[in-house]
Amino acid sequence: MEYSYIGKRIKRVDALPKVTGEASYFSDVNLPDTLAGKILTSPYAHAKILGIDTSKAESLPGVRAVVTSKDMPRVPLDFALAHFNRRVDLFAMASDRVRFIGEEVAAVAADNEEIAEVALSLIDVHYEEIKAVFDPEEAMSPDAPVLYDDMESNVAVYMPGDYGDVEKGFEEADHIFEDEFKTQLQYHAPMERQGCICKWDMNENLTMWTCTQTPHLHQYMVATILGIPIAKTRVVSPYVGGGFGAKAHQAFPYHIISAVLAKKTGNPVKIEYSRGEEFSFATAAPSFKIKLKTGVMNDGKIIAKQAIVVEECGAHCYIATGQLLCSIFFSFAHIYKVPNLKYEGMVVYTNNPNRAVALRGFGNTQTNFAVESQMDMIAEKLGMDPMELKSKNMFEQGDTDMMGWHFNSYGLPECIKQSAESADWNEKRAEKSPNRGIGMAALIHACGFKGSFGSIETSSAVIYAKQDGSFNLFTDFSEIGTGVWTVVQEIAAEVLGTRLEDIQVSAGDTAFTPFDMGSYSSRGTFSVGNAVKLAATDIRDQIFEVAAEMMEVKIDDLESKNCEIYAKETPDKKISIAEVTHHAIMESGKILIGKGIWNTPSSLFDPFSGTWSNLGPTPSYLFGCQVVEVEVDPNTGKVTVLSVDAAHDVGYPINLDMAEGQIHGGVMMGLGYALTENLALEDGKVLCDDFVDYFIFRAPDLPEIKPILVTTDDQYGPFGAKGLGEATMVPTAPAVANAVYNAIGVRIKDLPITPGKVLKALKEKKRG
Amino acid sequence: MKIELNTNERIYEVDVEPYESLNQVIRHKIGLMGTKRGCDTGGCGACTVLLDGQAVYSCMVPAARAEGKKVTTIEGLCNNNKLDPIQDAFVEKGAIQCGYCTPGMIMSAKSMLSQNSAPSEKEIKDSIAGNICRCTGYVKIVDAISAAAETIREGE
Numbered sequence: 021m022e023y024s025y026i027g028k029r030i031k032r033v034d035a036l037p038k039v040t041g042e043a044s045y046f047s048d049v050n051l052p053d054t055l056a057g058k059i060l061t062s063p064y065a066h067a068k069i070l071g072i073d074t075s076k077a078e079s080l081p082g083v084r085a086v087v088t089s090k091d092m093p094r095v096p097l098d099f100a101l102a103h104f105n106r107r108v109d110l111f112a113m114a115s116d117r118v119r120f121i122g123e124e125v126a127a128v129a130a131d132n133e134e135i136a137e138v139a140l141s142l143i144d145v146h147y148e149e150i151k152a153v154f155d156p157e158e159a160m161s162p163d164a165p166v167l168y169d170d171m172e173s174n175v176a177v178y179m180p181g182d183y184g185d186v187e188k189g190f191e192e193a194d195h196i197f198e199d200e201f202k203t204q205l206q207y208h209a210p211m212e213r214q215g216c217i218c219k220w221d222m223n224e225n226l227t228m229w230t231c232t233q234t235p236h237l238h239q240y241m242v243a244t245i246l247g248i249p250i251a252k253t254r255v256v257s258p259y260v261g262g263g264f265g266a267k268a269h270q271a272f273p274y275h276i277i278s279a280v281l282a283k284k285t286g287n288p289v290k291i292e293y294s295r296g297e298e299f300s301f302a303t304a305a306p307s308f309k310i311k312l313k314t315g316v317m318n319d320g321k322i323i324a325k326q327a328i329v330v331e332e333c334g335a336h337c338y339i340a341t342g343q344l345l346c347s348i349f350f351s352f353a354h355i356y357k358v359p360n361l362k363y364e365g366m367v368v369y370t371n372n373p374n375r376a377v378a379l380r381g382f383g384n385t386q387t388n389f390a391v392e393s394q395m396d397m398i399a400e401k402l403g404m405d406p407m408e409l410k411s412k413n414m415f416e417q418g419d420t421d422m423m424g425w426h427f428n429s430y431g432l433p434e435c436i437k438q439s440a441e442s443a444d445w446n447e448k449r450a451e452k453s454p455n456r457g458i459g460m461a462a463l464i465h466a467c468g469f470k471g472s473f474g475s476i477e478t479s480s481a482v483i484y485a486k487q488d489g490s491f492n493l494f495t496d497f498s499e500i501g502t503g504v505w506t507v508v509q510e511i512a513a514e515v516l517g518t519r520l521e522d523i524q525v526s527a528g529d530t531a532f533t534p535f536d537m538g539s540y541s542s543r544g545t546f547s548v549g550n551a552v553k554l555a556a557t558d559i560r561d562q563i564f565e566v567a568a569e570m571m572e573v574k575i576d577d578l579e580s581k582n583c584e585i586y587a588k589e590t591p592d593k594k595i596s597i598a599e600v601t602h603h604a605i606m607e608s609g610k611i612l613i614g615k616g617i618w619n620t621p622s623s624l625f626d627p628f629s630g631t632w633s634n635l636g637p638t639p640s641y642l643f644g645c646q647v648v649e650v651e652v653d654p655n656t657g658k659v660t661v662l663s664v665d666a667a668h669d670v671g672y673p674i675n676l677d678m679a680e681g682q683i684h685g686g687v688m689m690g691l692g693y694a695l696t697e698n699l700a701l702e703d704g705k706v707l708c709d710d711f712v713d714y715f716i717f718r719a720p721d722l723p724e725i726k727p728i729l730v731t732t733d734d735q736y737g738p739f740g741a742k743g744l745g746e747a748t749m750v751p752t753a754p755a756v757a758n759a760v761y762n763a764i765g766v767r768i769k770d771l772p773i774t775p776g777k778v779l780k781a782l783k784e785k786k787r788g
Numbered sequence: 789m790k791i792e793l794n795t796n797e798r799i800y801e802v803d804v805e806p807y808e809s810l811n812q813v814i815r816h817k818i819g820l821m822g823t824k825r826g827c828d829t830g831g832c833g834a835c836t837v838l839l840d841g842q843a844v845y846s847c848m849v850p851a852a853r854a855e856g857k858k859v860t861t862i863e864g865l866c867n868n869n870k871l872d873p874i875q876d877a878f879v880e881k882g883a884i885q886c887g888y889c890t891p892g893m894i895m896s897a898k899s900m901l902s903q904n905s906a907p908s909e910k911e912i913k914d915s916i917a918g919n920i921c922r923c924t925g926y927v928k929i930v931d932a933i934s935a936a937a938e939t940i941r942e943g944e
């Protein structure tokens with residue numbers, strides 16, 4: 021099918037505002053009389069709060085308000101997140117006990133940041149330290165201090181599952197592989213720091229400018245926590261300076277604190293984390309420990325698989341359950357066909373500062389590292405090419421697996437084939453040069469995992485026609501960088517047969533956009549794309565109805581292209597869209613409003629049966645395979661990545677530049693995860709607070725990244741398209757680890773793969 | 789203290805504190821919000837502006853030290869709605885995602901290209917080594933800068 025815009029290189033709608041500095045992010049909003057808000061956080065990993073004296077701070081000139089937990093609503097911040105099996109434990113401020121270094125204890129609003137800082141130092145908090153625990157294994161031991169009084173242990177969530185007969189499978193297996201893998205804390209590091217500005221008007225309406233990936237969920241949570249009508253709470257968040265999950269918060273403590281301070285002072289209050297605060301306690305993806313046991317037959321068929329997955333969530337469970345689900349299901353249970361499966365998943369509290377915040381891949385990245393590393397080990401033991409081993413255990417298009425996941429499109433074989441070809445896999449595996457190696461890893465992911473973030477998976481869009489044939493399109497989606505505004509513009513213009521510039525996209529402001537779940541779980545192109553396609557089709561049908569009357573033809577005969585409506589049979593009979601919309605609105609009083617609601621046909625996980633009733637958590641799954649080539653310096657242990665060939669099944673690409681861009685960025689984040697990024701902790705304190713200690717790849721350090729877009733024409737996707745963003749970083753780390761093994765014969769099972777670990781492993785290998 | 793800041797060819801008279809950075813003054817006293825602030829410690833490059841044509845981290849320069857010099861921010865690159873070739877190339881090549889690093893990236897490239905309009909790929913990458921982009925993997929940014937260099941050479 022030849023499209024006008026879909027599948028092309030279309031310029032982004034947000035490009036001009038961004039290259040000129042015109043795009044306004046929350047922190048660029050400059051309201052008169054805005055006060056600086058600052059939060060006092062706990063210096064202790066675990067302590068009782070015996071008392072707080074704010075009097076000195078209050079009497080400091082320039083201080084407008086000081087608040088503590090007494091001023092905060094006692095409504096939890098995480099009440100509407102995952103749909104089952106979870107705890108609610110996050111409040112805007114600690115009241116009688118702090119559980120990590122960085123927990124919110126008090127806050128001030130002052131005339132400027134400097135005064136606010138001084139005021140914080142004048143707040144006297146009387147703490148009594150209690151024993152803390154930092155290691156998840158220790159946290160599970162019977163004599164560990166328990167973080168929550170209503171609990172008997174630190175295991176916040178326990179999720180077991182059993183399919184087939186694993187024990188029998190292991191008995192029958194010709195080979196058993198048992199390994200333990202560990203992953204680190206990764207910091208999202210969006211270039212825009214977290215924050216918000218809150219302002220109340222005289223009618224008690226709250227406006228909050230912030231950086232959120234999920235404006236409507238954010239609005240719902242903030243209003244409910246504050247106890248005000250949702251409709252009187254406006255969340256404005258059009259441009260967001262990068263999210264990667266860090267801003268998929270429906271409400272963080274600072275949002276509530278800022279709203280309370282603004283209410284108390286009657287002024288707008290701005291809270292913006294410093295980069296140091298961001299590093300120290302804002303957001304990070306949790307660390308995982310994964311014990312993996314796999315039984316394999318001589319021919320490579322996997323017969324049984326067992327995993328114990330321990331997710332360390334820090335002091336708050338937040339969306340840890342969703343992450344645990346994703347960590348178990350994607351790479352462990354669904355990437356390969358395994359007849360016998362057993363797992364135990366746990367979320368464990370510690371006194372470390374992270375709130376189990378979502379990060380690109382959402383648990384899948386962690387387990388994928390374990391599973392795909394082990395696949396490489398299995399292949400070696402069986403003397404098989406990893407490609408062949410994968411092929412032996414793959415599904416086929418149209419398959420439904422034993423938990424109910426249905427693969428209507430299935431690009432995995434093609435992704436493996438194309439990434440291998442592009443990287444000269446066969447040649448490089450056959451003729452190895454010293455200290456160089458090549459490795460591969462594959463993945464499965466979802467576009468919109470129902471149940472990971474709430475029990476619905478919906479998007480909506482509204483489109484109005486104007487008298488001149490232009491259109492206003494409204495969606496909730498913030499532009500966090502993924503290009504979703506351009507995607508929806510392309511889709512609407514394609515359906516309506518207009519020019520791109522005829523579609524004016526407005527988004528990221530709950531005052532006028534319809535409800536949407538927001539930007540996470542690689543759902544933008546897929547879910548909002550579907551909603552926009554429905555809305556555009558709806559309004560096109562209305563326009564065709566008017567046009568059919570005007571042209572005196574049957575409505576089914578009509579088609580639109582180049583801003584004109586034609587009758588298929590008599591193509592010389594045509595009329596411009598503008599004439600029709602003008603006639604409809606100005607002469608017939610017909611207001612043309614299109615609406616699209618996409619309620620995904622997927623289903624929720626049923627914890628009792630351990631299955632999904634329909635299609636699985638998403639109707640459409642993402643697949644991909646990455647091949648990485650590295651060179652390892654045996655003297656220093658340094659791993660240099662030479663190239664990455666990344667093939668991803670995108671269903672059908674909506675915009676080539678943007679799809680490639682997602683792969684470039686995801687691979688870079690994945691390489692950081694594999695090699696350099698580690699939010700190291702000591703006794704609950706983050707050791708790095710700037711981009712020197714926390715190394716993110718810079719332009720000169722990056723290898724060649726070759727994106728390959730595999731097309732599978734998904735049945736449910738708009739124009740066949742699926743999501744992409746998250747999938748792009750998932751298999752990078754295991755592909756690097758496998759390449760390192762191929763280069764120098766050492767297997768690193770705990771991330772990141774630092775020179776120190778490589779040297780140590782080399783030494784051990786020498787010793788035998 | 790009162791200082792005069794020549795910013796984008798316009799003189800602004802501003803009252804600054806000795807500790808205030810050029811970044812704070814450009815953003816909050818002059819009101820030009822195109823220059824971003826990602827860390828305040830010279831670690832990210834989001835705040836890059838030109839000082840007499842040289843790329844600097846505006847978060848690391850006290851505002852008072854910019855007096856008597858020419859400050860150019862991202863807003864100063866586009867005159868009468870005509871984009872700078874670098875801005876044009878960023879649009880054309882799709883070198884933008886969230887856009888938070890973009891003004892700083894463009895200013896770093898501007899500084900380099902004004903001294904060297906035939907940079908090698910390595911020189912391009914080195915010129916933005918002080919600018920972190922978390923979104924794009926730099927690939928399309930490097931493409932865009934190299935395309936801009938070509939346009940500039942053609943115009944020379």
Ligand code: FES
Nearest residue numbers: 826827828833847
């Ligand atoms: S804000 Fe100046 S370098 Fe980061």
Ligand code: FES
Nearest residue numbers: 886889921922923
């Ligand atoms: S585009 Fe987001 S940081 Fe560069």
